[in-house]
Amino acid sequence: MNTTSPETPGTIKIGMTREFVDSGAQIWDRDVFARVSALPNVVVSPVSSDAAGIVAQDLAEYDILVVRKTGVPETAFTKPDTIRTRLIARFGVGYDHIAMDACTRNGIAVTISPDGVRRPVAGSIVALVMALSHRLREKDLLIRRGDWPQGRVMLGMGLEGRAFASVGFGNIAREAFRLMRPFGMRYLASDPAPDLAAADDLGVEIVDFDTVLREADFLAVNCPLMPSTKHIINAEALARMKPGAYLINTARGQLVDQQALVAALASNRLAGAGLDVFESEPTGADNPLFAFDQVIAAPHSLCWTDECARLTSECVYNAIAAHLDGRPLPHLVNRSLSDVAQ
Missing domain, CATH: 3.40.50.720 (NAD(P)-binding Rossmann-like Domain)
Incomplete structure (x- = not known):
């Protein structure tokens, strides 16, 4: 995983929640992650905060957030004028842990990964x-x-x-x-x-x-x-x-x-x-x-196979690539933001 470096104009910062790096397990498919990291002007890193859920600091720091089970609560939106995030790519399908109304209100598109599961x-x-x-x-x-x-x-x-x-x-x-x-x-x-x-x-x-x-x-x-x-x-x-x-x-x-x-x-x-x-x-x-x-x-993991990791990673990559290219977002949850691009 890339580490953050001094930011240059045009840099796209992608933050991945701590669960991707702190669990000790391989969650992202390595080949797909390499493709994300190789996207032009992209820097990928773990989110700076170590909180249990996304906080206002994360929304202010990253253009794109990739989340799995980490929540995106209403309390993360207390500083709307500082929000930089425009896409939250859910590594999975359920989104009951994401404050969808707040995301839509603040122009943040949320995508899910049904093809992976x-x-x-x-x-x-x-x-x-x-x-x-x-x-x-x-x-x-x-x-x-x-x-x-x-x-x-x-x-x-x-x-x-x-x-x-x-x-x-x-x-x-x-x-x-x-x-x-x-x-x-x-x-x-x-x-x-x-x-x-x-x-x-x-x-x-x-x-x-x-x-x-x-x-x-x-x-x-x-x-x-x-x-x-x-x-x-x-x-x-x-x-x-x-x-x-x-x-x-x-x-x-x-x-x-x-x-x-x-x-x-x-x-x-x-x-x-x-x-x-x-x-x-x-x-x-x-x-x-x-x-x-x-x-x-089973501990909410029966589906967790190499196939699931690869296909879910592909879904997240496709959402990120579409967002950066200004194309329609696949598997967009808040469809009222269907014209969201970079």
Whole structure:
């Protein structure tokens, strides 16, 4: 990563949040990062502040900010006259941690990276369906405990003829349905604004939310987190689900009421759950969900593969290059700023 040097006229400063350099992990694809660093007049460096979120100083110092999970709160916009940033490129897709109204109000375009996570997250959903249906974690625990006989007779669930359903029919959900097609299941989705042509092409039946809950053998949560969707899977929704069904959440933890999910598992209404996200992250080892052998858990990282790193990096590079060239920004969130350029 380039380090800052005395700034010359025309220099474009790109700030990357500390998580890219402090985690010890390779987040950026190296080849793609080299292409970003090689852009004309560009200097790339970690943001100067070491705060947990972006602060006013960062917005005043950088033309472009690349963020992953670091928040961009409303408090960062307390000095609007000093704001230099014109693009925030999100390394990922969710943007509930970015103060979008403040960005739009101050002329800052925000882009996301859906091409990077589409296949990796969808693959994670398929992996959880397979692991849950074959009761992989439960059998693994039994054999590690020396209980070979019980593991031999533990019955799983075949997929053919079962219902795989999604709350949401967006980018990731559509890819998950595409990957699930060979299993001969019934495919259902609920969405307030579905792509009907894609549904027809994928053989997915668009139904209402209640039908998704009632019919699903495997229910995947694939909607964005917003005030209207927080705890969309709550005690009432879980009570309407088919007894013995499985819940999968790879989207956002706050879409599911954790306390209600614990109760549904404890009562054996649900057969199990696959969770890559939690209401509070990072979650602790004392999370009550971990008391259930039929829960498969991961630290919001199931999709994190070399493919995900490369494709997400490409998305960020494309957004930066388009911004510098004055071209339309790919995957722009605040579309009212569609004419934003350098």
